[in-house]
Amino acid sequence: MFSLTVPPLHTSILSSGIPLRYRNTHCPDLLRVDLMIRAGSVFQQRPLVAAFTNMLLKEGCQDKTSAQIAELFDAYGAFLYYSIGMEYAYVNLLTPKKCYRQTLSLLRDIYLSPAYPQHDVKVVVEQRYHNYLVDREKVQVRATTTMNALLFGENHPYGRQLKESDFEDFDRELLLDFHRRYYLPSRTEMILVGDVGEEELAITEEIFGKQVPRTTVADALGDLPPAQPAASGSYFIPKEDALQAALRFTFPLVGQDHPDFVPLKVLNTLLGGYYGSRLMTSIREEKAYTYGIFSSHTVYRNASYIDIETQTDIRFVKPLIAAVYEEIERLQNEKVSEKELSILRQYLSGEFARMMDGPFTLSDLYISTASVGMPLSSLETQMQSMKEVSADDLQTLAQRYLRKESAYEVCVGGKSL
Secondary structure, eight states: OOOOOOOOOEEEEOTTSOEEEEEEOOOTTEEEEEEEESOOGGGOSSTTHHHHHHHTTTSOBTTBOHHHHHHHHHHHTOEEEEEEOSSOEEEEEEEEGGGHHHHHHHHHHHHHOBOOOHHHHHHHHHHHHHHHHHHTTOHHHHHHHHHHHHHHOTTSTTTOOOOGGGGSSOOHHHHHHHHHHHSSGGGEEEEEEESOOHHHHHHHIIIIIITSOOOOSOOOOOOOOOOOOOOSEEEEEOBTTOSEEEEEEEEEOOOTTSTTHHHHHHHHIIIIISTTSHHIIIIIIISOOOSOEEEEEEEOSSOEEEEEEEEEEGGGHHHHHHHHHHHHHHHHHSOOOHHHHHHHHHHHHHHHHHHTOSTTHHHHHHHHHHTTTOOTTHHHHHHHHHHHOOHHHHHHHHHHHOOGGGOEEEEESBSOO
């Protein structure tokens, strides 16, 4: 396996108090700006407020309409993207270097003073409501929301399920209030990569430092309520009109500070994390129970899980469930061969190399680690730990964490199991 070196981001504090992480990543004439704002879904007092506050930023500001904003970004050849997570809201700008002053000024106006026109709020809420009506009939969506509620509790921010009443009486004042509370310099980080030089740093300080008022509001993430997980076991949700069933298996693991955390990433990859994994080889290739089955290592700030997801014909639900546990038992009872372990290490090396490929990937890596409370340098430590995982380690981890009695199993679809 190759040695991974993650170049560090330089840090300065703008006059507004916003931390700026930056690096010249040698992308001629292009820049990428990311705003990480501690304004994710966990902070909302009502479902959907955080998401709508984020996605409607572009619908006008104090002196420009949404059409004018769109026309200006188009004229500059720049692109603006928005997304929402549990703890953070994200705004991403890709811009030509020659237009950086103009596009960054637009981004500042959107960040500071969005208009949230009531008409646009109504349109977006109606669109999202119709999407919700469609999504709630999908077996894979039901399986995911059910599993989250089981793991965290229905009243926990991670486990709460949307209801029709959540879309009622949505007024722009809800978004304006959330924006006033959480879209603050004291809750914002800025990442700048690409063709970054002294001029770009000076422009950034001028526009997001001197022209953004400093706030003194505490920037702590806030305490999440404790999770209230249901008992582990098998849960079935009937859906008689479904031709396929969605299946989810979840195994609770450990937090990031536990020595097993990184080796469990390797175990997950072996189990179902890539095309040549045990689950894909056995259940898709050999038994043909499904078109695809995979596992993922899901990480939260204070917990992690191995999740297995798949869909299958109603007829194959029982044999597929049995086949999943058969593969887990193989990992528990038989050591992985050196040949398979070598292939696994080569795959992981390739994945890390892919993560580092491109002038803007450093932003993605910083965001993915910072959003769960990990330093960027932890990626190098993880890579080194993965090199050292042995066949004995993987067998021990499978025995310790992939126990059937601790698993949560959800099936949605069909009349009965």
